[in-house]
Amino acid sequence: MIMKNEDKILRIRHSAAHVMAEAVLEMFPDAKIAIGPAIENGFYYDFDLPRSLKTEDLAEIENRMKRIIKENHPFVKKVVTKEEALEFFKDQPYKVELIKDLPGNEEISMYSQGAFTDLCRGPHVENTSGLNPEAFKLLSVAGAYWRGDEKNPMLQRIYGTAWNSPKELRVYLNHLKEVEKRDHRKLGRQLDLFSVHEEAGAGLIYWHPKGARIRSVIEDFWKGEHFKSGYEIIYTPHIGKSWLWETSGHLDFYSDNMYSPIKIDNADYYLKPMNCPFHILIYKTLMRSYRDLPLRWAELGTVYRYERSGVLHGLLRVRGFTQDDAHIICTPDQIEDEILEVLRFSLRMWEAFGFKDIKAYLATKPEKCVGDDKQWDQAVESLKAAVEKENLEYVPDEGGGAFYGPKIDLKIRDALGREWQMTTIQFDFNLPERFDMTFVDHDGKEKRPYMVHRALLGSLERFFGVLIEHYGGAFPVWLSPVQVQVIPVAKEFYEYAGETAKKLMAEGFRTYADLSGNRLNAKIRNAQNEKIPYMLVVGEKEEAENLVSLRDRNGNKKNLIPLMTFVEMVREKIKNKVLL
């Protein structure tokens, strides 16, 4: 039998989950088993156990799994009726629930290996010997609600990873190590980029000078690109009275994510969780003609959203963040061009920051929604047309749109192959209605404009987190907080080093001279650890003829070159936004 590789690895992982369940049942004969699917890179199984598992238990489960694998049990499939299945699993309440929920026409099958039988659609490897006892590893124990619903009991989930060969397992474990090394929280501290202060509030980010330098470069670039692309930039307040949020509907459908109000002069003010209502108020300060549209208004708008304490995560999940937000307000016949242009803009942005692998997710009309079918169709069509024109791979999510409009989300793949959802381009049929936005059309009649909400980078915090991990802290020169470190070989050359740094600063570079008491080797090492792109070593030879000796962070050297040659070279690299 020939099977595709993907199919084979799924069988291995799914079978590993069954073997794990068998091992756990050996240790806890009264355990209730829930579900155990194959997932990306591995598998898990959920159990209801008499006691909580410790990390040490994983080793024992692993050993039992190895033994079971070596015992060479075939995986045997058996097709049963619903009644037979219910009878067989009568002591397994989770299985009973699953069986009861199976549609009547579906074939019900069970798979057995050795002493273990599970309700399962399959497929599996033919025999436990199809698993390599040295090519899997149990990774962690975690809590997980039965069927992902927090009203249900919490089960214990064991995560594992399984591969074709021990070598593949080693590669994957190394990948995990690399992920850990690049963790933005770790690099954020090592490179002195940002911090979070528990005593001052979780999920709130402090940007240190070096992180803020990067942010400032990002913001400048972002603003420039927006002006070039026909956007205006606006600024709006951080709080708004309850009238605003009642009108927008946020107090009805978004209040779980909003903070309690602040009382000012007997009125309730809320921290903004979104920028849209503010932008709309600006729109409504004038009568708008079709001649004024499209309007493209962007804001680096800082919003605050309540996130449950358990989900906060470094820069990637926070309670206060700055969206690179914009609203496009246009007439129905402008919408297709506008969407295409936003998408192109977004792709240009990602390219500039070094991300090339991008996938689109298109979410269409859900059952419950506002707006009429014609609007939805046109909106979805314009989204589809745009991704197709750009030859972007896209995954449709039928019925996955919000009640107020369809959207495209872009997921970008980073250097480690992980996908991050960043860009969102979202129609809104709700707010124009609620705020009674209008424009005067050719015929002199007031009509409702289309509104599109979009964030390209998503939020600056989250984007920065992804950027740090993508580059492992070694940013391209144009983004590096320090671009050039001037390193004198001994005290007598400190003056020349200082002058050199001053000249570079005058040329617009971010640069320092290392005038510490350290020795040359230590200075190089420090610059290297800070991942500074360029080091200029200066000593007697350099000072005599106004030269510098270049060493980049990859260790490449170019000795005794004129300072201006270096300046021209780096200027080119910055212009082209290359790594080094």
Add this chain to the structure above:
RNA sequence: GCCAGGAUAGCUCAGUGGCAGAGCAGCUCACUCGUAAUGAGCAGGUCGUGGGUUCAAGUCCCACUUCUGGCUCCA
């Protein structure tokens, strides 16, 4: 919020009921030192917070805060 595991010097971590430790970073001093750590010395902690058990608590118990890995959700 829920499940599990953590919180000890600025950082990384050791310390299993009996005098709070190490390395790095910091500070001081010495060293004429060419591409990834020069050496010596000094200083640094209410052991996350509050309560309890004990002759004695970093260590055991309870509550809270917060972090990590998940569940749910999302920029």
